[in-house]
Amino acid sequence: MSNKDDFFVIKAEEDGVNVIGLTRGTDTRFHHSEKLDKGEVMIAQFTEHTSAVKVRGKAVIQTSHGELKTED
Numbered sequence: 001m002s003n004k005d006d007f008f009v010i011k012a013e014e015d016g017v018n019v020i021g022l023t024r025g026t027d028t029r030f031h032h033s034e035k036l037d038k039g040e041v042m043i044a045q046f047t048e049h050t051s052a053v054k055v056r057g058k059a060v061i062q063t064s065h066g067e068l069k070t071e072d
Contacts, residue, residue, distance in 0.1 A: 007045045009062040010055060012036035013069075017057030019044075024051035 010019055019042055021032035031049065036042060036059070044053065054059060059070050 007043055008053075008064075010036065010042045011060045011062075012038055012040050013058040013060060014038050014052075016060045017025055017055065020054040020056070021050045022052040022054065024049060026040070028052070 010017070015037045017036040017040075019034045019036060020030055023029045023031045027052070034042060036057075046053075055070055057070065061068050061070070
């Protein structure tokens, strides 16, 4: 399980970037969604309920493991 003090940052590079939280457990489901506009930043972390995050749209994602950009 991830360290609860470990955050990740998502910065939208265009309007309408979707950030979707996926549940933990036997049935993976969407449980939370945010829409970011260009320049908006979301700081998040994994929890006992969130096991994965899906990012749709052009964005920069920064984690303790490095930085990556979504594909066009």
